[in-house]
Amino acid sequence: MRNGLATIVIIIFIVTLFVMIFLPSVYLISLVFLRWNQIYYEIFANPYLGSTYLWNILQNLSLSFRLAIVTVIIDTILGLPLAYIFARKNFRGKSILEDITMLPLVIPTSGFGFATLITWTSSTGISRLLGIPISTQTIIPFINIPLLVLIVHxxxxxxxIVKTVSAALQEINPSYEIVSQTLGASSLTSFRKVTLPLITPSLLSGGVLAFARSLGETGATLIVAGVSVTAPIAIVKWELENKLAPAAFLGSILIALSFLLIIPIEHYASQKRRITFRLIPMTKEKEIVKFERKVSRKLWWMREVASGMLIFFMVILPILTLLYTTCIYWSKEPYTGRFEKSILYELFGPSKMINLVSRATLTSIIVASIATFISAYISIPTVLFIVKTRYGRIIRALLKVPLVVPTSALGLSMILLWGNKGLNIIHPSIWLTILTHIVFSVPVIVEAGVSAYYQLNVELYEGTARTLGATFYDMIETISLPMIKKSFIAGSILAFTHSLGETGATFLVMGDDITISTLVVNLVESQAIGTALFSSSLLILIALLLLGIIRKITR
Known part of the structure; x- marks a missing residue:
């Protein structure tokens, strides 16, 4: 009887996981195949537009690929030294710096995008201090990428990169490097010859996650892109214009790329093999070792300085600039002294923007709360399924996909699946927004729970309990869940924060129920800068508060 009940529960769980999490991620691809004739006609054989859509898709993909590739290269150059410092150095304030480094993962992207915009383009920003005119139209030569978009990405x-590489370095015994240096190798040579081959799988994993994240970034890009159109922005634009064929085709390409990137790399990284490669001819090796010995003595301080500048310019400065600008514009326009140009006037004056902000904030909180609550209950059996079955590694890898699927493509997939173009069950509204947010909230909570399970070696305590006669259900209730409870709570808060700031998918599925993150984009586009400053600051302060709670729980 109990075995039969357990089988039914497992079947219900698998069906729920497939319908609510996996199906939305792949539905767009299947839809393209099912409606291929219509999509082919619109994109490849349109008698009026010719190949205009195809040309636009290729242009958008080209920009997104160039942007993602350059982003990952810069991430690797700047992130590796920072990861090494976090893994190998102990200093006062280290944990705070680690939390600051992780802020971009939890800060609402639209708010952060606006913060970056005013940091680099406003009269109170860096461009005025440096005397260099920077705008949304500033393009980097040769690679033809908008400068502000690259900075945001x-x-x-x-x-x-920092998170995955730092975790890998912490697992590597530093004695390998010590032995290498004892034998006469410089620190740079030791890193290249000993450490780098050991962390290459994690570096590849972090690079793929960064590439996929850049490829699908929507919220911040909408604010700083100007006239440039990346692939995710094109999907949002075409869906709002009811041009579903090119939007679905482009979205399916991005989703397929996410699968092709994340699944092989996750499998490869899970093998934890040491990678050996030789890109340098032996004839040049001695010259390079000599050069590394000379440079190593001078590079140590540059590593620390470069890492500090990365954190300051990429994370701290935009937030400080946003909060500072909000303060000086609060009660009057700082250059003319006019109250009519202040944030207070916009919020409480004739336009009563405070009502719009309050309603959008309440909607966001309701969406994030319900989505996180449901996701937490789905995540508990998912974690147990991953750690207790032989298919767990496959499920864990598949759950990474919703985290890297471009959110605009996910939003389009949800509309075409559940809306009037598909099953006609849920139309764009707060409920479709909640259902969409569950798709990426479950993987966040699950990953936190699974990581805690392995880090705390819960299996050892479970084995002891079973040896003493505990049933499987007693073991789960008294051992497993209590041990990973804190990580579940931290993962749920992280999922709540992610939901609160999600923009790309929400734009497409929200209907008339506007959230605060999408409101920021609308405010910037409509030049309601005072209200945009207030809304962005509110979003970032909430994210900082929630990050502080996570830090308190996990410490």
Whole structure:
């Protein structure tokens, strides 16, 4: 009887996980195949527009790929030294710096995008101090990438490199490097010859996550892109214009790329093999070792300085600039002294923008609360399934996909699946927004729970309990869940923060129920700068508060 009940529970769990989490991620790809004739006609054989859509898709993908590749290169160059410092150095304030480094992963992207915009382009920003005119139209020569978009993408993705590489370095015994240096190798040579091959799988994993994150970034990019159109922005634009064929085709390409990137790399990284490669001819090796010995003595301080500048310019400065600008514009316009140009006037004056902000904030809190609550209950059996079955590694890898799928593509997939173009069950509204947010909230909580299970070696305590006669259910209730409870709570708060700031998918599925993150984009586009400053500051302060709670729980 009990075995039969357990089988039914497992079947219900698997069906729920498939329908609510996996299906939305792959539905768009299947839809393209099912409606291929219509999509082919619109994109490849349109009698009026010719190949205009195809040309636009190729342009958008080209920009997104160039942007993602350059972003990952910069992430690696800047993130590796920072990861090494976090893994190998102990100093006062280290934990605070680690938390600051992880801020871009939890800060609402639209708010952070606006913070970056005013930091680099406003009269109170860096461009005025440096005397260099920077705007949304500033393009980097040769690679033809908007400068501000690149800055935002590096800021939002470098923590992936830092987090994965730092974790890998902490697992490696530093005695390998000590032995290498004892035998006469410089610190730089030891890192290249000994440490780098050991962390290459983690570096690849972090690089793929950063690449996929950059490829799908929507919220901040909408604010700083100007006239440039990346692939995720094109999806949002075409869906709002009811041009579903090109939007679905482009979205399916991005989702397929996410699968092709994350699944092989996750499998490869899980093998934890040491990678050996030789890119340098032996004839040049001695010259390089000599050069590394000479440079190593001078590079140690540059590593610390570069790491500090990365954190300051990419994370701290935009937040400080946003909060400072909000303060000086609070009661009057600082240059003319006019109250009519202040934040207070916009919020409480004739336009009563405070009502719009309050309603959007309440909607965001309701969406994030319900989505996180449901996701937490789905995550508990998911974690147990991953750690207790032989298919757990596959499920864990698949759950990484919703985290890297471009959110605009996910939003389009949800509309076409559940809306009037598909099953016609839920139309764009707060409820479809909640359902969409569950898709990426479950993986966040699950990953926190699974990581805690392995780090705390819960299996050892479970084995002891079973030896003493505890049933499987007693063991789960009294051993497993209590041990990973704190990580579940921290993961739930992280999922809540992520939901609160999600922009790309929400734009497409929210209907008339506007959230605070999407409101920021609308405010910037409509030049309601005072209200945008207030809303962005509110979002970032909430994220900082929640991050502080996570830090208190996990310490």
């Amino acid at each position: 590096v800021s939002l993705t470098f923590p992936y």
